[in-house]
Amino acid sequence: MSSNAVFQVAPRGDREIVMTRVFDAPRELVWAAFTDPEHLKHWWGRGNPMTIEMDARVGGRYRFVEHSPEGDEAFRGEILELVPNEKVVQTFEWEGLPGHIATDTMVMTEEGGKTLVTTTSMFMSQEDRDGMIASGMETGARQSYEALDAYLAKL
Amino acid sequence: MVTVDQLSTVFAALADPTRRAILARLAEGDATVNQLAEPFPISLQAVSKHLKVLEQAGLITRGRDAQWRPCRLAPAPLRDVTEWVETYRRFWEARYDRLDDYLQELQQTPKEK
Numbered sequence: 421m422s423s424n425a426v427f428q429v430a431p432r433g434d435r436e437i438v439m440t441r442v443f444d445a446p447r448e449l450v451w452a453a454f455t456d457p458e459h460l461k462h463w464w465g466r467g468n469p470m471t472i473e474m475d476a477r478v479g480g481r482y483r484f485v486e487h488s489p490e491g492d493e494a495f496r497g498e499i500l501e502l503v504p505n506e507k508v509v510q511t512f513e514w515e516g517l518p519g520h521i522a523t524d525t526m527v528m529t530e531e532g533g534k535t536l537v538t539t540t541s542m543f544m545s546q547e548d549r550d551g552m553i554a555s556g557m558e559t560g561a562r563q564s565y566e567a568l569d570a571y572l573a574k575l
Numbered sequence: 576m577v578t579v580d581q582l583s584t585v586f587a588a589l590a591d592p593t594r595r596a597i598l599a600r601l602a603e604g605d606a607t608v609n610q611l612a613e614p615f616p617i618s619l620q621a622v623s624k625h626l627k628v629l630e631q632a633g634l635i636t637r638g639r640d641a642q643w644r645p646c647r648l649a650p651a652p653l654r655d656v657t658e659w660v661e662t663y664r665r666f667w668e669a670r671y672d673r674l675d676d677y678l679q680e681l682q683q684t685p686k687e688k
Contacts (some may be wrong), residue, residue, distance in 0.1 A: 427671060429657060431586060431662040437663050445678040453674055453681075463673040537671075541663065575688050 447530035588632035
Protein backbone atom coordinates (compact mmCIF):
# COMPACT_ATOMS: atom_id res chain seq x y z
CA MET A 421 0.00 0.00 0.00
CA SER A 422 1.30 3.46 -0.78
CA SER A 423 2.23 5.65 2.14
CA ASN A 424 -0.10 8.47 1.19
CA ALA A 425 -3.15 6.23 1.11
CA VAL A 426 -5.00 8.12 3.82
CA PHE A 427 -8.62 7.20 3.96
CA GLN A 428 -10.75 9.94 5.39
CA VAL A 429 -14.39 9.71 6.30
CA ALA A 430 -16.46 12.53 7.72
CA PRO A 431 -20.12 13.32 8.15
CA ARG A 432 -21.43 16.42 6.40
CA GLY A 433 -24.73 17.98 7.28
CA ASP A 434 -27.28 15.50 8.54
CA ARG A 435 -27.64 13.14 5.59
CA GLU A 436 -24.20 12.83 4.03
CA ILE A 437 -20.91 11.06 4.48
CA VAL A 438 -17.85 12.23 2.57
CA MET A 439 -14.98 9.83 1.92
CA THR A 440 -11.66 10.70 0.33
CA ARG A 441 -8.80 8.46 -0.74
CA VAL A 442 -5.71 8.98 -2.89
CA PHE A 443 -4.57 6.21 -5.21
CA ASP A 444 -1.08 6.06 -6.62
CA ALA A 445 -2.19 5.62 -10.22
CA PRO A 446 -3.34 7.80 -13.10
CA ARG A 447 -6.98 8.74 -13.23
CA GLU A 448 -7.81 6.73 -16.35
CA LEU A 449 -6.66 3.56 -14.65
CA VAL A 450 -8.54 4.28 -11.43
CA TRP A 451 -11.63 5.06 -13.47
CA ALA A 452 -11.33 1.75 -15.32
CA ALA A 453 -10.88 -0.07 -12.03
CA PHE A 454 -14.19 1.39 -10.83
CA THR A 455 -16.23 0.82 -13.98
CA ASP A 456 -14.85 -2.23 -15.81
CA PRO A 457 -16.15 -5.56 -14.45
CA GLU A 458 -12.87 -7.22 -15.38
CA HIS A 459 -11.10 -4.85 -13.02
CA LEU A 460 -13.83 -4.70 -10.39
CA LYS A 461 -13.77 -8.41 -9.70
CA HIS A 462 -10.11 -8.12 -8.70
CA TRP A 463 -10.68 -5.77 -5.82
CA TRP A 464 -14.30 -5.06 -4.91
CA GLY A 465 -14.75 -8.39 -3.18
CA ARG A 466 -11.72 -7.87 -0.94
CA GLY A 467 -10.28 -11.12 -2.18
CA ASN A 468 -13.60 -12.96 -2.31
CA PRO A 469 -14.94 -14.14 -5.66
CA MET A 470 -17.33 -11.73 -7.33
CA THR A 471 -20.18 -11.99 -9.75
CA ILE A 472 -20.53 -8.67 -11.52
CA GLU A 473 -23.17 -7.29 -13.83
CA MET A 474 -22.41 -3.78 -14.98
CA ASP A 475 -24.07 -1.67 -17.64
CA ALA A 476 -21.78 1.34 -17.43
CA ARG A 477 -23.93 4.06 -18.97
CA VAL A 478 -26.48 6.56 -17.75
CA GLY A 479 -29.63 4.65 -16.84
CA GLY A 480 -27.63 1.42 -16.71
CA ARG A 481 -27.80 -0.82 -13.68
CA TYR A 482 -25.19 -2.80 -11.85
CA ARG A 483 -25.27 -5.70 -9.45
CA PHE A 484 -22.32 -7.02 -7.47
CA VAL A 485 -22.43 -10.29 -5.58
CA GLU A 486 -19.58 -10.99 -3.20
CA HIS A 487 -19.23 -14.69 -2.44
CA SER A 488 -17.66 -14.69 0.99
CA PRO A 489 -17.14 -17.70 3.26
CA GLU A 490 -19.96 -16.37 5.45
CA GLY A 491 -22.35 -16.27 2.53
CA ASP A 492 -23.27 -14.11 -0.43
CA GLU A 493 -23.82 -10.40 -0.16
CA ALA A 494 -25.36 -8.54 -3.06
CA PHE A 495 -25.30 -4.84 -3.86
CA ARG A 496 -27.02 -3.09 -6.70
CA GLY A 497 -27.82 0.29 -8.12
CA GLU A 498 -28.46 2.51 -11.08
CA ILE A 499 -26.08 4.88 -12.81
CA LEU A 500 -27.57 8.36 -12.83
CA GLU A 501 -24.73 10.42 -14.23
CA LEU A 502 -21.50 9.50 -15.97
CA VAL A 503 -18.62 11.69 -17.10
CA PRO A 504 -15.80 9.33 -18.11
CA ASN A 505 -12.64 9.69 -16.00
CA GLU A 506 -14.26 12.40 -13.92
CA LYS A 507 -17.50 11.70 -12.22
CA VAL A 508 -20.15 9.08 -11.65
CA VAL A 509 -23.37 9.38 -9.69
CA GLN A 510 -25.04 6.11 -8.80
CA THR A 511 -27.42 4.63 -6.30
CA PHE A 512 -26.19 2.05 -3.83
CA GLU A 513 -28.40 -0.53 -2.22
CA TRP A 514 -27.50 -3.53 -0.12
CA GLU A 515 -29.90 -6.32 -0.93
CA GLY A 516 -29.83 -7.35 2.69
CA LEU A 517 -31.74 -4.17 3.38
CA PRO A 518 -33.76 -3.54 0.23
CA GLY A 519 -35.36 -0.17 -0.30
CA HIS A 520 -32.74 1.70 1.71
CA ILE A 521 -30.88 3.46 -1.03
CA ALA A 522 -28.00 5.89 -0.82
CA THR A 523 -26.89 8.07 -3.72
CA ASP A 524 -23.13 8.08 -4.15
CA THR A 525 -21.36 10.83 -6.07
CA MET A 526 -17.81 9.90 -6.95
CA VAL A 527 -15.41 12.48 -8.34
CA MET A 528 -11.87 11.77 -9.53
CA THR A 529 -9.12 14.34 -9.87
CA GLU A 530 -5.50 13.70 -10.77
CA GLU A 531 -2.43 15.47 -9.55
CA GLY A 532 1.13 14.40 -10.15
CA GLY A 533 0.10 10.97 -11.35
CA LYS A 534 -1.98 10.30 -8.24
CA THR A 535 -5.74 10.21 -8.23
CA LEU A 536 -7.95 11.64 -5.53
CA VAL A 537 -11.29 9.89 -5.27
CA THR A 538 -13.97 11.77 -3.35
CA THR A 539 -17.23 9.96 -2.69
CA THR A 540 -20.24 11.63 -1.15
CA SER A 541 -22.96 9.29 0.10
CA MET A 542 -26.32 10.98 0.42
CA PHE A 543 -29.13 9.21 2.17
CA MET A 544 -32.52 9.79 0.64
CA SER A 545 -34.42 9.93 3.88
CA GLN A 546 -34.02 9.60 7.59
CA GLU A 547 -35.64 6.17 7.37
CA ASP A 548 -33.02 4.98 4.91
CA ARG A 549 -30.25 6.25 7.04
CA ASP A 550 -31.72 4.69 10.14
CA GLY A 551 -32.15 1.43 8.31
CA MET A 552 -28.50 1.43 7.42
CA ILE A 553 -27.52 2.09 11.00
CA ALA A 554 -29.87 -0.58 12.29
CA SER A 555 -28.64 -3.09 9.73
CA GLY A 556 -25.33 -3.54 11.50
CA MET A 557 -23.74 -3.71 8.07
CA GLU A 558 -20.43 -4.33 9.80
CA THR A 559 -20.96 -5.97 13.14
CA GLY A 560 -17.53 -4.98 14.36
CA ALA A 561 -18.47 -1.34 14.19
CA ARG A 562 -20.22 -1.40 17.53
CA GLN A 563 -17.41 -1.01 20.01
CA SER A 564 -15.72 1.85 18.28
CA TYR A 565 -14.46 3.89 21.17
CA GLU A 566 -11.17 4.16 19.36
CA ALA A 567 -12.95 5.75 16.46
CA LEU A 568 -14.68 8.04 18.88
CA ASP A 569 -11.33 9.19 20.19
CA ALA A 570 -10.14 9.88 16.67
CA TYR A 571 -13.33 11.72 15.91
CA LEU A 572 -13.09 13.85 19.02
CA ALA A 573 -9.55 14.74 18.11
CA LYS A 574 -10.80 16.14 14.82
CA LEU A 575 -13.63 18.19 16.30
CA MET B 576 -28.97 2.68 19.56
CA VAL B 577 -30.34 6.18 19.16
CA THR B 578 -33.51 6.90 17.27
CA VAL B 579 -33.51 8.59 13.90
CA ASP B 580 -34.60 11.92 15.30
CA GLN B 581 -31.93 11.90 17.97
CA LEU B 582 -29.23 11.21 15.43
CA SER B 583 -30.50 14.01 13.21
CA THR B 584 -30.39 16.39 16.14
CA VAL B 585 -26.83 15.32 16.90
CA PHE B 586 -25.75 15.82 13.29
CA ALA B 587 -27.40 19.23 13.20
CA ALA B 588 -25.61 20.17 16.41
CA LEU B 589 -22.27 19.03 14.98
CA ALA B 590 -22.80 20.92 11.74
CA ASP B 591 -21.63 24.17 13.36
CA PRO B 592 -17.89 24.86 13.79
CA THR B 593 -18.35 26.88 16.99
CA ARG B 594 -20.23 24.02 18.57
CA ARG B 595 -17.56 21.55 17.50
CA ALA B 596 -14.93 23.80 19.04
CA ILE B 597 -16.94 23.89 22.27
CA LEU B 598 -17.07 20.10 22.32
CA ALA B 599 -13.34 19.89 21.66
CA ARG B 600 -12.75 22.18 24.63
CA LEU B 601 -15.04 20.10 26.83
CA ALA B 602 -13.20 16.95 25.79
CA GLU B 603 -10.32 18.36 27.86
CA GLY B 604 -12.48 18.89 30.91
CA ASP B 605 -15.56 20.58 32.33
CA ALA B 606 -15.88 24.32 31.83
CA THR B 607 -18.20 27.17 32.71
CA VAL B 608 -20.01 29.25 30.11
CA ASN B 609 -17.55 32.08 30.70
CA GLN B 610 -14.58 29.83 30.16
CA LEU B 611 -16.14 28.42 27.04
CA ALA B 612 -16.95 31.84 25.63
CA GLU B 613 -13.42 33.18 26.09
CA PRO B 614 -11.87 32.00 22.81
CA PHE B 615 -14.79 33.12 20.68
CA PRO B 616 -15.38 36.58 19.25
CA ILE B 617 -19.07 36.23 19.96
CA SER B 618 -21.28 37.25 22.85
CA LEU B 619 -21.94 35.15 25.92
CA GLN B 620 -25.51 35.06 24.76
CA ALA B 621 -24.50 33.49 21.47
CA VAL B 622 -22.40 30.91 23.28
CA SER B 623 -25.35 30.13 25.54
CA LYS B 624 -27.46 29.52 22.48
CA HIS B 625 -24.93 27.06 21.14
CA LEU B 626 -24.82 25.32 24.50
CA LYS B 627 -28.57 24.96 24.44
CA VAL B 628 -28.37 23.22 21.05
CA LEU B 629 -25.64 20.89 22.32
CA GLU B 630 -27.65 20.16 25.44
CA GLN B 631 -30.75 19.32 23.45
CA ALA B 632 -28.71 16.97 21.29
CA GLY B 633 -27.56 15.26 24.47
CA LEU B 634 -23.94 16.13 23.72
CA ILE B 635 -23.40 18.03 26.95
CA THR B 636 -24.84 18.04 30.43
CA ARG B 637 -24.90 21.05 32.71
CA GLY B 638 -24.65 21.34 36.46
CA ARG B 639 -27.68 22.69 38.27
CA ASP B 640 -25.86 25.01 40.67
CA ALA B 641 -26.90 28.58 39.78
CA GLN B 642 -23.43 30.01 40.46
CA TRP B 643 -21.39 27.21 39.03
CA ARG B 644 -22.97 25.51 36.05
CA PRO B 645 -20.13 23.66 34.46
CA CYS B 646 -20.73 22.06 31.09
CA ARG B 647 -19.65 18.49 30.64
CA LEU B 648 -19.19 16.50 27.46
CA ALA B 649 -21.67 13.64 27.08
CA PRO B 650 -19.98 11.40 24.52
CA ALA B 651 -22.69 8.76 24.00
CA PRO B 652 -24.44 10.47 21.06
CA LEU B 653 -21.06 11.11 19.46
CA ARG B 654 -20.38 7.42 19.67
CA ASP B 655 -23.57 6.74 17.75
CA VAL B 656 -22.54 9.19 15.05
CA THR B 657 -19.11 7.63 14.94
CA GLU B 658 -20.53 4.14 14.67
CA TRP B 659 -22.69 5.21 11.81
CA VAL B 660 -19.73 6.70 9.97
CA GLU B 661 -17.60 3.75 11.04
CA THR B 662 -19.79 1.24 9.21
CA TYR B 663 -19.10 3.14 6.01
CA ARG B 664 -15.46 3.56 6.74
CA ARG B 665 -14.86 -0.14 7.31
CA PHE B 666 -16.92 -1.19 4.35
CA TRP B 667 -15.13 1.04 1.88
CA GLU B 668 -11.68 0.98 3.42
CA ALA B 669 -11.42 -2.78 2.93
CA ARG B 670 -12.30 -2.34 -0.73
CA TYR B 671 -10.11 0.67 -1.32
CA ASP B 672 -7.10 -1.03 0.26
CA ARG B 673 -7.62 -3.92 -2.08
CA LEU B 674 -7.98 -1.54 -5.03
CA ASP B 675 -4.73 0.10 -4.03
CA ASP B 676 -2.91 -3.24 -4.19
CA TYR B 677 -4.56 -4.07 -7.48
CA LEU B 678 -3.58 -0.75 -9.06
CA GLN B 679 0.02 -1.33 -7.98
CA GLU B 680 -0.11 -4.77 -9.53
CA LEU B 681 -1.49 -3.41 -12.79
CA GLN B 682 1.21 -0.79 -13.02
CA GLN B 683 4.05 -3.16 -12.20
CA THR B 684 3.08 -5.66 -14.88
CA PRO B 685 1.71 -3.51 -17.67
CA LYS B 686 -0.34 -5.50 -20.09
CA GLU B 687 -2.87 -4.74 -22.75
CA LYS B 688 -6.25 -3.77 -21.48
